[in-house]
Amino acid sequence: MHILTAEERSYYLDKYPIDDFFSFDIDPFLEVCKFDKGEWIFQEGSFPDTLYYMIEGKAKIYMTHKNGKVSLIEYPEAPRFMGEIELLNEARYTKGVQTVTETICFSITQSCKEKLLTDVLFLRKLCVFLGEKATKITSKYTQNQAYPLENRLAAFIQLSSDQGIYKEKHTEICEYLGVSYRHLLYVLAQFCEEKILEKKKNGYHIMNRKRLSELAQEIQ
Amino acid sequence: MHILTAEERSYYLDKYPIDDFFSFDIDPFLEVCKFDKGEWIFQEGSFPDTLYYMIEGKAKIYMTHKNGKVSLIEYPEAPRFMGEIELLNEARYTKGVQTVTETICFSITQSCKEKLLTDVLFLRKLCVFLGEKATKITSKYTQNQAYPLENRLAAFIQLSSDQGIYKEKHTEICEYLGVSYRHLLYVLAQFCEEKILEKKKNGYHIMNRKRLSELAQEIQ
DNA sequence: ACAATAATGTGAGATATCTCACATTTTTCA
DNA sequence: TGAAAAATGTGAGATATCTCACATTATTGT
Numbered sequence: 001m002h003i004l005t006a007e008e009r010s011y012y013l014d015k016y017p018i019d020d021f022f023s024f025d026i027d028p029f030l031e032v033c034k035f036d037k038g039e040w041i042f043q044e045g046s047f048p049d050t051l052y053y054m055i056e057g058k059a060k061i062y063m064t065h066k067n068g069k070v071s072l073i074e075y076p077e078a079p080r081f082m083g084e085i086e087l088l089n090e091a092r093y094t095k096g097v098q099t100v101t102e103t104i105c106f107s108i109t110q111s112c113k114e115k116l117l118t119d120v121l122f123l124r125k126l127c128v129f130l131g132e133k134a135t136k137i138t139s140k141y142t143q144n145q146a147y148p149l150e151n152r153l154a155a156f157i158q159l160s161s162d163q164g165i166y167k168e169k170h171t172e173i174c175e176y177l178g179v180s181y182r183h184l185l186y187v188l189a190q191f192c193e194e195k196i197l198e199k200k201k202n203g204y205h206i207m208n209r210k211r212l213s214e215l216a217q218e219i220q
Numbered sequence: 221m222h223i224l225t226a227e228e229r230s231y232y233l234d235k236y237p238i239d240d241f242f243s244f245d246i247d248p249f250l251e252v253c254k255f256d257k258g259e260w261i262f263q264e265g266s267f268p269d270t271l272y273y274m275i276e277g278k279a280k281i282y283m284t285h286k287n288g289k290v291s292l293i294e295y296p297e298a299p300r301f302m303g304e305i306e307l308l309n310e311a312r313y314t315k316g317v318q319t320v321t322e323t324i325c326f327s328i329t330q331s332c333k334e335k336l337l338t339d340v341l342f343l344r345k346l347c348v349f350l351g352e353k354a355t356k357i358t359s360k361y362t363q364n365q366a367y368p369l370e371n372r373l374a375a376f377i378q379l380s381s382d383q384g385i386y387k388e389k390h391t392e393i394c395e396y397l398g399v400s401y402r403h404l405l406y407v408l409a410q411f412c413e414e415k416i417l418e419k420k421k422n423g424y425h426i427m428n429r430k431r432l433s434e435l436a437q438e439i440q
Numbered sequence: 441a442c443a444a445t446a447a448t449g450t451g452a453g454a455t456a457t458c459t460c461a462c463a464t465t466t467t468t469c470a
Numbered sequence: 471t472g473a474a475a476a477a478t479g480t481g482a483g484a485t486a487t488c489t490c491a492c493a494t495t496a497t498t499g500t
Contacts, residue, residue, distance in 0.1 A: 124343055
């Protein structure tokens with residue numbers, strides 16, 4: 001992570017105005033910083049003391065279980081807060097957050113914590129954000145346990161494919177969908193078998209959009 | 221649901237003071253109401269216009285999937301908010317909420333919505349509540365997919381047993397743990413087989429607390 | 441350019457969990 | 471108090487998913 005120069009800073013502040021999140025002047029408490037691709041924003045189990053507002057980039061939120069399994073909990077995408085729960089609760093340790101692409105964040109130090117926690121505008125934004133987060137997580141996980149991978153994967157392919165081509169990293173997606181790598185490949189192979197997908201050099205091509213939709217639409 | 225008399229109202233307001241949640245006088249906007257056991261507080265799919273703060277009782281939050289499966293998402297217990305997400309977001313439809321026991325709530329009409337959404341004290345409470353909710357749901361569901369029922373059930377029995385006896389309704393618990401009724405019985409039978417539990421008239425008696433702990437403690 | 445590392449891919453067998461069909465018991469309510 | 475509904479219980483077979491061991495192919499760092 002490194003902090004951007006004054007020039008870059010004002011570029012981003014201009015591009016992504018954030019003043020209306022706060023009723024006080026946030027400028028003195030704010031830095032713009034850049035994380036490299038793959039860099040960890042929060043180490044799992046650490047106690048972060050910075051609130052980030054991600055403005056460009058994508059990341060992954062992880063947690064590791066006692067038995068060694070890893071859950072990819074969320075795919076946070078800009079724009080959104082990170083570290084907000086730790087701001088609200090003292091000494092709450094965090095999940096691991098790792099960038100997927102180069103990522104630009106506004107970083108807000110806890111030196112203005114008091115101001116933040118008494119700011120109506122900010123708190124309301126945060127409430128809405130947290131409410132949506134809770135709703136999203138709930139729907140992801142209830143789906144996970146109500147539908148077999150076949151349906152969830154179909155939905156995920158629809159979401160994440162680009163120009164009719166699906167080419168995500170299996171290692172990531174199996175963690176996200178909560179199944180083993182092996183099983184993900186099984187179901188992908190099954191989709192190819194059924195001519196829903198076709199595996200090519202540059203990814204899996206969607207051959208039967210209709211059938212894929214049917215499978216996906218079993219889900220809410 | 222019925223609204224309590226002035227006398228009962230002041231009894232509960234006295235017993236569970238709530239003034240310090242608000243920086244304005246909430247009294248004119250607040251009723252105390254009672255739900256019977258099994259009554260629905262929110263119908264699934266409806267658009268509630270009341271914020272509740274549950275002060276006594278227990279409930280269940282449900283959602284029904286397209287394929288007919290039902291997920292028991294949460295076991296809300298007093299004290300806590302309900303309907304807070306719908307307060308923040310216009311026209312958000314709700315999950316189903318049904319009481320498990322007789323339940324007493326403060327009900328706050330949306331006529332003071334503006335006041336609430338500009339009240340620092342209230343918003344901060346709400347943020348903390350929503351943050352905890354998100355954390356709790358995340359940990360429940362990541363565990364669900366990282367551990368077999370054997371471990372999760374052991375943990376759940378520890379939590380919900382009383383005086384060494386486990387006697388929850390299987391139909392509910394299988395929904396909560398996200399498995400089929402059949403499978404829940406299998407694993408309970410297995411626990412009996414292994415002499416961890418013993419099935420008696422009044423419930424499953426815990427016979428091997430140590431082994432149960434071991435199974436439960438695989439989970440974080 | 442090469443070694444190390446990560447990602448991908450596959451087979452085979454095990455396990456966790458589900459579906460369905462049906463029997464019994466308990467609870468609810470008209 | 472009797473009929474209906476809910477809860478409980480069980481068997482048998484299907485399916486979804488996992489584990490492990492190993493081979494191949496990309497990607498990365500030096």
